[in-house]
Amino acid sequence: MKLLIKDVTIVTMLDDDQPFRGDILIEDDKIKEISSQVQEQADKVIQGNGKVAMPGLINAHQHTPMSLLKGFSDDLKLMDWLDKKMLPAENNMTPEDIYWGCKLSMAEMIKSGTTAFADMYVHMNEIAQAIEEVGMRASLTRGLVFFEDDKGRRLREAMELIDQWHGAADGRITTMFGPHAPYTCPPEPLKEVIRLAEDKKLPIHIHLAETKEEIVKIRDKYNQTPTEYLYNLGLFEKSHVLLAHAVHLTRKDISYLVGMRGGVAHNPVSNLKLGCGIAPIVEMLQRGINVGLGTDGAGSATTLDMFEEIKTATWLQKLDYGDPTQIPAKKAIQLATKNSAILLNIDKEVGTLEVGKKADLILIDINKPHLMPHHNIESLIAYSVNGGDVDTTIVNGKILMENRQLLTINEEELLQQAAVRAKRIVEGI
Ligand SMILES: CSC[C@H]1O[C@@H](n2cnc3c(O)ncnc32)[C@H](O)[C@@H]1O
Numbered sequence: 001m002k003l004l005i006k007d008v009t010i011v012t013m014l015d016d017d018q019p020f021r022g023d024i025l026i027e028d029d030k031i032k033e034i035s036s037q038v039q040e041q042a043d044k045v046i047q048g049n050g051k052v053a054m055p056g057l058i059n060a061h062q063h064t065p066m067s068l069l070k071g072f073s074d075d076l077k078l079m080d081w082l083d084k085k086m087l088p089a090e091n092n093m094t095p096e097d098i099y100w101g102c103k104l105s106m107a108e109m110i111k112s113g114t115t116a117f118a119d120m121y122v123h124m125n126e127i128a129q130a131i132e133e134v135g136m137r138a139s140l141t142r143g144l145v146f147f148e149d150d151k152g153r154r155l156r157e158a159m160e161l162i163d164q165w166h167g168a169a170d171g172r173i174t175t176m177f178g179p180h181a182p183y184t185c186p187p188e189p190l191k192e193v194i195r196l197a198e199d200k201k202l203p204i205h206i207h208l209a210e211t212k213e214e215i216v217k218i219r220d221k222y223n224q225t226p227t228e229y230l231y232n233l234g235l236f237e238k239s240h241v242l243l244a245h246a247v248h249l250t251r252k253d254i255s256y257l258v259g260m261r262g263g264v265a266h267n268p269v270s271n272l273k274l275g276c277g278i279a280p281i282v283e284m285l286q287r288g289i290n291v292g293l294g295t296d297g298a299g300s301a302t303t304l305d306m307f308e309e310i311k312t313a314t315w316l317q318k319l320d321y322g323d324p325t326q327i328p329a330k331k332a333i334q335l336a337t338k339n340s341a342i343l344l345n346i347d348k349e350v351g352t353l354e355v356g357k358k359a360d361l362i363l364i365d366i367n368k369p370h371l372m373p374h375h376n377i378e379s380l381i382a383y384s385v386n387g388g389d390v391d392t393t394i395v396n397g398k399i400l401m402e403n404r405q406l407l408t409i410n411e412e413e414l415l416q417q418a419a420v421r422a423k424r425i426v427e428g429i
């Protein structure tokens with residue numbers, strides 16, 4: 001199957017490239033040619049005039065089923081929000097709810113230009129099934145909390161996820177280990193997870209230093225910062241690690257992360273909304289630590305539009321430094337594309353538009369009043385585009401949305417299922 005996108009403005013996201021006009025030829029799941037004019041015939045042609053083609057956005061930290069909890073509980077401190085609202089609601093969720101919640105998030109992500117995401121949750125079988133059907137790319141972790149003795153059930157489920165789904169769905173699904181956070185993972189089980197991850201050569205996805213309360217909790221318990229706690233357990237030694245948040249880091253904490261594989265998923269909208277703080281991403285980037293972008297679950301972020309994260313990430317640093325030159329437009333977009341791809345350990349396949357890479361890309365309609373004129377395409381993407389401007393979303397060479405119509409999700413059925421299930425889940429909480 002050959003798909004040709006003709007006469008489009010191409011933004012590859014490679015450091016040395018500027019936006020240029022040309023054609024993109026996709027054969028099966030890969031980009032076969034990018035040039036000023038492709039000569040080959042294709043089975044389907046999309047006219048790209050008035051559109052920008054760019055790599056699909058990659059949401060590096062998500063809890064997809066939490067879309068069913070969006071708007072249920074806002075304006076609370078993180079620990080109250082989590083303990084008093086989210087966890088009781090999550091206890092009411094059935095595996096089927098999780099399937100539909102994940103689908104609801106995917107519908108929103110596809111409609112706002114996201115092609116891949118990292119997910120941490122429970123009932124991962126249902127999540128993987130939904131992803132297999134819908135066609136997105138994802139890195140999945142079974143979230144692990146070690147509050148009480150569960151006789152190894154959670155860890156067993158994590159291993160089952162890895163055994164059944166790593167490399168599945170034509171390679172679109174990969175897996176990681178997912179110890180939830182320093183405050184939910186004591187040293188012994190955490191060491192066991194680190195050992196297993198090294199053994200299986202799989203990455204680890206974990207929350208880190210999201211709130212000041214976390215800093216106090218870990219200091220009271222272990223007399224260390226959360227980052228020191230993970231460092232001293234050997235987390236950064238061998239495995240690729242995806243750290244979600246990393247808001248409260250000392251200079252010394254940042255130095256522990258230098259040289260790590262993976263990096264930090266910055267979630268600026270969630271951090272702002274929960275009043276957590278501003279992650280020191282400029283310092284991290286200056287010290288060579290990879291920083292990508294995520295939304296966190298819709299239960300906190302309330303929207304999964306990665307264009308909002310791009311804007312917020314750059315504006316926060318400009319404000320914090322009192323310096324508008326911080327995180328310029330192209331860097332901001334790279335956070336959500338090539339840098340997030342590194343976090344998911346899929347940067348050899350996706351994250352930039354290059355011949356031989358997987359065809360994960362989006363077309364943005366820039367022929368609109370709020371996107372006119374076109375002085376600087378990268379500025380337009382970083383500062384003016386929003387998710388609703390995405391016209392077409394392609395993953396692994398397959399069109400998941402065209403002319404804003406979802407092609408692999410029955411939207412009417414999804415909305416009906418989501419409304420009924422969401423109402424039931426929060427009843428009585
Ligand atoms: C055990 S599955 C994942 C677990 O994480 C919870 N969660 C969602 N958002 C956050 C956040 O910002 N910080 C910490 N934990 C979070 C979610 O409710 C699931 O229970």
Ligand SMILES: [Zn+2]
Pocket residue numbers: 061062063207244296297
């Ligand atoms: Zn999270």
